[in-house]
Amino acid sequence: MINELQQYVNWFRHSSPYINAHRGKTFVLMLGGDAVVDANFANIVHDIALLNSLGVRLVLVYGSRLQIEQRLAARGIESRLHHDMRITDSETLECVIEACGYQRALIEAQLSMGLANTPMHGARIRVCSGNFVTARPYGVYEGVDLLHTGEVRRIDSKAIGRHLDHGEIVLLSNIGYSPTGEMFNLAIEEVSTAAARALEAEKLILFGADKGVFDSRGELRSELLARTAERMVNQYLHRMESEAPDQEYTELARQLEAAVEACNLGIPRCHLISYQEDGALISELFTRDGSGTMVIRESYEQVRQATIEDVGGIIELIAPLEQAGILVRRSRELLEAEIEQFTIVERDSAIIACAALYPFTDEAIGELACVAVSSLYRGGERGDMLLNAVEDRARELGLERLFVLTTRTAHWFVERGFAEASLDKLPGRRQELYNYQRNSKVFIKKLG
Numbered sequence: 001m002i003n004e005l006q007q008y009v010n011w012f013r014h015s016s017p018y019i020n021a022h023r024g025k026t027f028v029l030m031l032g033g034d035a036v037v038d039a040n041f042a043n044i045v046h047d048i049a050l051l052n053s054l055g056v057r058l059v060l061v062y063g064s065r066l067q068i069e070q071r072l073a074a075r076g077i078e079s080r081l082h083h084d085m086r087i088t089d090s091e092t093l094e095c096v097i098e099a100c101g102y103q104r105a106l107i108e109a110q111l112s113m114g115l116a117n118t119p120m121h122g123a124r125i126r127v128c129s130g131n132f133v134t135a136r137p138y139g140v141y142e143g144v145d146l147l148h149t150g151e152v153r154r155i156d157s158k159a160i161g162r163h164l165d166h167g168e169i170v171l172l173s174n175i176g177y178s179p180t181g182e183m184f185n186l187a188i189e190e191v192s193t194a195a196a197r198a199l200e201a202e203k204l205i206l207f208g209a210d211k212g213v214f215d216s217r218g219e220l221r222s223e224l225l226a227r228t229a230e231r232m233v234n235q236y237l238h239r240m241e242s243e244a245p246d247q248e249y250t251e252l253a254r255q256l257e258a259a260v261e262a263c264n265l266g267i268p269r270c271h272l273i274s275y276q277e278d279g280a281l282i283s284e285l286f287t288r289d290g291s292g293t294m295v296i297r298e299s300y301e302q303v304r305q306a307t308i309e310d311v312g313g314i315i316e317l318i319a320p321l322e323q324a325g326i327l328v329r330r331s332r333e334l335l336e337a338e339i340e341q342f343t344i345v346e347r348d349s350a351i352i353a354c355a356a357l358y359p360f361t362d363e364a365i366g367e368l369a370c371v372a373v374s375s376l377y378r379g380g381e382r383g384d385m386l387l388n389a390v391e392d393r394a395r396e397l398g399l400e401r402l403f404v405l406t407t408r409t410a411h412w413f414v415e416r417g418f419a420e421a422s423l424d425k426l427p428g429r430r431q432e433l434y435n436y437q438r439n440s441k442v443f444i445k446k447l448g
Contacts, residue, residue: 011287014287014288015286015287017349017350018286018287018348019054022051022054022055022056022285023054024055024056025056025057025201026056026057026058026199026200026201027051027056027058027059027201027203027204027205028059028201028203028204028205029048029058029059029060029061029207030063030188030189030205030206030207031060031061031062031063031207031275032066032188032207032275033062033065033066033067033068033099034065034209034275035207035208035275036062036103036106037066037067038276040275040276040277042110043279044207044275044281045110045111045113047279047281048060048111048169049111049125051281051285052125052167052169057164058164058169058170059160059164059169059171059199059201060107060170060171060172061171061172061188061192061195062103062107062171062172062173062174062188063103063173063174064096064099064103064173064174067099067102068096070099071095071098071099072092072095075091075095077091077092077095079092080092082141082142083141083142084249084254085138085141085187086149087144087145087146087147087149088147088149088185089147089148090148092148092185093183093185096174096185097175097183100173100174100175104129104173107127107171108127108171111127111169112125112127125169126167127168127169127170127171128168128169128170128171129170129171129173130159131156131177132155132156132159132160132170132172133152133154133155133172133173133175133176133177133191133194133195134152134154134155134156134176134179135150135151135152135153135176135178135184135186136150136151136153136184137150137151137178137182137184138150138151138184148182148184148185149185150178150184152176152190152191153178154198155194155195155197155198155199157199160198160199161199164199172195173191174186174187174188189254189255189261190258192204192206192262193258193262193265193267196262196265197262197265197266197267200266201267202268202269203267203268203269203270203271204258204259204262204267204269204270204271205271206255206258206270206271206272207273207274208252208273208274208275209251209274209275209276210251210252210272210274211273211280211291211292211293212272212273212274212293213229213232213256213272213293220293221293222289222290222292222293222294223293223294223296224294225295225296225298226260226263226264226295226296226297229256229259229260229295230260233253233257233260236250236253252272256272258270259295263296263297264297268297269294270294270295270296271285271293271294271295272292272293272294273290274291274292277291280292288347288348288376289376301345301346301352301382301385302345302346303343303344303346304343304346305343305344306339306340306342306343306344306354307339308339310339310342310344310351311335311339313344313350313351314342314344314351314354315332315335316351317351317352317353317354317374318330318370318372320375326407326409327372328370328435328438330370338356338358341356341357341358342354342355342370343357343386343389343393345373345385345386352374352377352382353373353374353377353382353383353385353386354371354386355369355370355371355372355387355390356368356370357369357393357402359394359399360427360430361397361398361399362427363427364398364400365399365400365401365402365403365427365444366397366402366403367402367403367405367430368387368390368403368404369405371404371409373386383412384416390402391447394447395447399447400446400447401444401446401447402418402444402445402447403421403425403426403442403443403444403445404418404442404443405440405441405442405443406441406443407439407440407441410441410443413443414443416445417445417446418443418444418445419443419445420441420442420443421442421444422442425442425444
């Protein structure tokens with residue numbers, strides 16, 4: 001019980017930076033028809049209520065593909081698709097309207113709950129929906145008239161913003177309206193990306209059956225650059241065109257396509273998570289590695305020079321290595337005095353790697369010291385990123401060589417061009433400070 005309590009406390013402490021970062025930000029959540037009827041949807045609603053209580057501005061875009069198909073089948077109407085776009089005739093539009101209205105009522109009912117002894121107790125969430133999406137007919141696509149299928153023309157961001165300012169959750173559906181009073185069936189992926197762009201949302205979160213994107217080894221990709229995701233989508237579409245031109249797009253392909261589009265429109269981060277996994281939304285937003293796949297324009301890990309505000313993070317990073325005897329202990333006072341010598345790798349406002357450069361300009365040589373990578377991020381390229389950054393800085397200072405003293409990580413440095421050397425190859429001042437009790441080995445690298 002004590003361990004469980006401590007785990008909870010630790011998680012809550014580590015989530016606090018994300019709570020502060022997300023407050024006041026706008027998130028667009030896309031939920032398909034399958035998600036709304038899934039057994040886990042009640043838990044998703046609880047998590048949405050939690051986000052609302054933490055000051056996150058929420059727009060929910062809900063779809064109804066499943067419900068439309070059910071209504072078409074019940075009426076004996078053929079479901080017609082053209083390049084994964086529904087051909088919406090008048091009878092089909094009636095099914096779209098019915099399905100959309102049912103979905104909205106279901107979601108509003110779930111968000112209105114306030115039973116005691118439930119996560120929704122006292123939530124008092126206000127939900128609004130309306131004619132926020134202006135649409136126009138898609139028209140004829142490759143010789144086929146899509147009839148009442150449309151595309152987004154405009155999102156009324158000012159009206160939506162006023163509701164968000166009052167703490168309300170805004171619902172957008174797969175129906176858009178024209179100035180002439182017509183209704184059009186829209187793709188929720190397009191509504192979601194258009195809304196995210198118009199509202200300058202911080203995130204677009206896409207719920208699907210899958211947890212995200214898996215690599216060839218079956219491992220979940222926690223991060224995916226938009227250009228990589230776009231290449232995956234293009235490969236999938238090319239394969240479909242050559243092998244099965246009449247096949248529907250997979251849900252994952254549609255999600256990736258939407259994520260790429262959103263990133264190209266300026267949305268910093270898009271998240272693919274599972275609507276079947278309890279807590280996926282919370283773990284994706286409030287833990288460092290999340291639970292799904294995040295698609296981003298550029299890597300959000302950055303290498304930069306450390307500042308005095310980074311001292312606490314560096315101490316937390318190097319403490320385990322100091323305790324294990326891998327690194328020499330450094331006091332806070334020493335770190336504060338030498339902070340300008342440090343280069344760090346920052347991920348989501350957390351320091352996950354660091355290294356220091358101490359120049360001996362008279363001998364045109366520098367010491368690479370305090371190289372540390374968080375245990376959660378070893379095996380990647382953070383160490384190489386650091387080393388490259390330190391080497392670049394050394395060259396800027398006119399240094400011709402780097403040396404390192406190590407007791408446990410000799411092979412890592414040898415693999416990166418360092419060669420073992422004798423103690424007398426060190427600068428005189430550094431020889432005087434050599435700790436014979438640690439008996440560190442000396443390695444030197446020439447900078448090209």
